[in-house]
Amino acid sequence: MYVAVKGGEKAIENAHAWLAEERRGAPDVAELSVAQIREQLSLSVNRVMAEGSLYDPDLAALAIKQARGDLIEAIFLIRAYRTTLPRFGYTNPVATGNMACDRRISATFKDAPGGQVLGPTFDYTHRLLNFKLAAEGGDPIAPEAAPRTEPTPHITEFLKGEDIIQDEPTSDETPGDLTREPMEFPSTRPLRLQSLTRGDEGFVLGMAYSTQRGYARNHAFVGELRIGKVAVEMDITELGFAIEIGEVELTECETVNQFKGSKTEPPQFTRGYGLVFGQSERKSIAMALVDRALRWEELGEDNLGAPAQDEEFVLSHADNIQATGFLEHIKLPHYVDFQSELELVRKLRREAEERITPKEAAE
């Protein structure tokens, strides 16, 4: 059977030219600069960096401009760019206890040392559209107070003193890397955390919400949520010592969950952990809840058959680039596949009709 496989070049070229024109929008409206996106749409930039799994605000802003604001398309662009970069190495684990906190809150301890620092939050805003922004935003200036100079300790450190919260198993084992080896099941917690931190925010949020609604019931408190900059340190072979090679903004969430105890563990609190590039509060809380739900086996809890306890289900569907690739490929030409299906259905239809027709003839 003949199927046209060539002939789309001109149409594709013109479609891309039109895409460029549409991307620009009305020419009498000023063009967006990459710096404007980086500075003024910074939470979009953060999402693209987190799910693109590459910390570079300028690149993420460029990707958002190129993708016309479609964040999953922008994440796709970043993932593709990432693969072209030579890998210089792996950093030492970031010390989030030394974070310069812009925000640091706890839902469990009102008087935590270091205090409740709200930071630039949407919380307590009334979620009413602010029409002033439609005119002129102006140059607002935030008030200042005496800055804290010492590091802000993690809140779980205080619970540890009482031995009422499970300690994180310490290890310096080299973690698996999803970008180097495909995911295999059963997985490990380091791989789950890597998968969740780059996973789709909407998907991870939905999974986390399902645990709150009773599918794997693990009632979580936000023990601590902190946002701020952390130095990144790496060993440099030619120097023979480690240096800071930059700093990244991170959002970290530690949840505290009730735990009735098991055969080997006394009743205590357990933890879920979220750590995400940028100011990504919703994502990191969601990540911590899903991380906790996936730890059921390690903690000797029952498998309730909840989706959020099924690591194969969660991790296989968390990546929006994999998902988009598979979902959207069905819109591309499948003429040959479809022709064969068409033939098959016509044949089945003929056979079905033939089975009916002789009966009718006999009546």
Next chain:
Amino acid sequence: MTELSEINTEARRARMGLLARAPEDALMALWQKYATPPRFEWLRRPEIGGVMVRGRAGATGAPFNLGEMTVTRCSVVLEDGTVGHGYVQGRSKPKSEAAALIDALMQTAAADEVRAQVIAPLSERVQADHTRRAAKAAATKVEFFTLVRGED
């Protein structure tokens, strides 16, 4: 001798960290103002790459791979044989070149001058940015007060 070299290493670590983190425009403005760059040869031309940033489960547990960040690196050798390395965040080749040259010069007789004209003002600038953010955060710290309840 050992102590001295440890002090030198610590100072170099701090310097290289500052150069890596500093905003490109601030570093380049100071560097361009500082005399003419010295003559040098490349040991490694500027190269853009990625490093995988790691975190720890629960902040203190087992390490995991968080995601990559962009880094540019290069190495230079001055005419007197002094070697300098530049490792900077982001994708700027000029910034990595400046960082490597400054790293080299800081090991030569020019150190005091480079420290005064580049490192010290850059450090002040970075510290000032840091302090300003900390001051804004401090202004959003909640000061709880308890209301007297009229129960009796």
